[in-house]
Amino acid sequence: MSRHARNRVKPGVINWRHLFAIVLMGAVFTALVVRAAYIQVISPDRLRQQGDLRSLRVTSTQVPRGIITDRNGEELAVSVPVDAIYADPKVVLEKGGLQDKRRWQALAEVLGGDAKELMGKISADPKRRFVYLQRQVTPAMAHYVKALKIPGIGLKRESKRYYPTGEVDAHLIGFTNIDDHGLEGIERTYDDLLTGLPGKRQVRKDGLGRVVESLGTLQVAEKPQDIQLTIDQRIQALAYRELKKTVNYFEATSGSVVVVDVATGEVLAMANVPSYNPNNRSDVKTYQLRNRAITDVFEPGSTAKPLAMMAALDAGAVKPDQKIDTNPGWMRLGGRRVKDHRNLGVIDLTTIIEKSSNMGIAKLALSISKDELLGTFTKFGFGSETGIDLVGESSGIFKYDRPRWSEFELATLAFGYSISVTPVQLARAYATLGNEGRRLPLSIIKGLPQPTAEQVVKPKVAREVLHMMESVVRPGGTATVAAVPGYRVAGKTGTARKAVAGGYGNEYVASFAGVAPVSNPKLAIVVMINEPSGDQYYGSEVAAPVFSSVMGGALSLLNVMPDAITPDMRVAAVDKEVPRG
Structure with a gap:
């Protein structure tokens, strides 16, 4: 009976297994809700930061x-x-990229x-x-x-x-x-x-x-x-081509050419040899990187004589038509000699420049005070930077504030020794000379405000010396090869022995500096050739031809009106323009 009774008992709706499953699912759901609430409400920042680290990018x-x-x-x-x-x-590594x-x-x-x-x-x-x-x-x-x-x-x-x-x-x-x-x-x-x-x-x-x-x-x-830049690439290419050709021909160590606009102080060209290819510098040597026009200094030699001439004229120690006795062609100062290549006798100021007389310019330098001579060189920018604002520019070597200067040192300063300058410094000095004694800082960036020029010598003195310098390139002068057909050119050669420990060696620096056209100066150009080889090392032989080529080409490129047209040149121009029947 009891067995049959038990068989007739109906099973319950929820047994203990179902109850356990429901409780477990409820606990899991509750845990998920609590965790989600914790993450979303209580502490979301850390996980949000981790997610951002995986997805945010800059x-x-x-x-x-x-x-x-x-x-x-x-x-x-x-x-x-x-x-x-x-x-x-x-x-x-994760994708096995090193396997192949x-x-x-x-x-x-x-x-x-x-x-x-x-x-x-x-x-x-x-x-x-x-x-x-x-x-x-x-x-x-x-x-x-x-x-x-x-x-x-x-x-x-x-x-x-x-x-x-x-x-x-x-x-x-x-x-x-x-x-x-x-x-x-x-x-x-x-x-x-x-x-x-x-x-x-x-x-x-x-x-x-x-x-x-x-x-x-x-x-x-x-x-x-x-x-x-203020650079005119046409003139730059011309200057570099002529410079490289000359340096290679004379087997010189290096060379520089600087072209300056006289009226503005803008640098139109600045070329150096040796150079390098900036697009492929795998084999470039350190010495090739120097911009020698602003870093290397040299004694200017006779290119400094026009400055000493202006110092004497500006001080009133000499008149333009005065003559100087250079007999017997040499003199002794403090146990050392100053001399010319030959005795020029009694000569005028123009001949001093034309024949590059050391005796004549030394006597003029000694006729004025030390401060007047040194002051003129300083006013023309020697011993100071040019304002071109390029890294590595040298201010040259000019100890103008030295308390003691001997007569011999002052005399040699007048013809370019006892001082060292950079090519850009010399170019600024000649641009100042061509600008009637008004000095401007050099510039390389186009569009800068034009600075006010400083009058460093009387305009009349600058014009007189400029006219004297024309004789250098005329027949009888020391650098007739520097002449530019159709233009009046004023210039000066320079040949200086290079200083070595204890004196001077056997190497030379050949240079030429000039201005053209003289009637209305537009350009000042300086050419420096360092250590030319062989028997030709004078500025008139090495540097002057480069000056003539660069000056002539630059004036033509800038359409500057010729100021020295001769009858023969007029006939040649007519023959070229008028067709023959």
């Missing part, structure tokens, strides 16, 4: 470096887009490296996320690397500086490093202006690296400034 907008042009807009330095090859070591040795060997060959070294960069630190393999590669190399499809290897866009004029403007323009920061020349001096500020934007990316949300701009991009 992207940069590259700003190319500013362009450098000459005064006519011709590009001298531009930025071109290139690629850099990089690797993500973590991705490479053939691809790495192909990559090493195109990059000119070793496959083991490249793979070593990857395995050296597996946690790194970025490492450069090679920067500034050619488009062909970039395309090849992309075609290899090595996991974790990618391309990054950047820019590279390119210099269209190459070695012609190398010392003046300079160059940048691989990170586009200026290291030499204009690139270094005006690096802040040429370098823009890249823009930065915060974005959110998905797991595949795609931008899914833009979160705003962090930094607004600032465009760089373009720089226009």
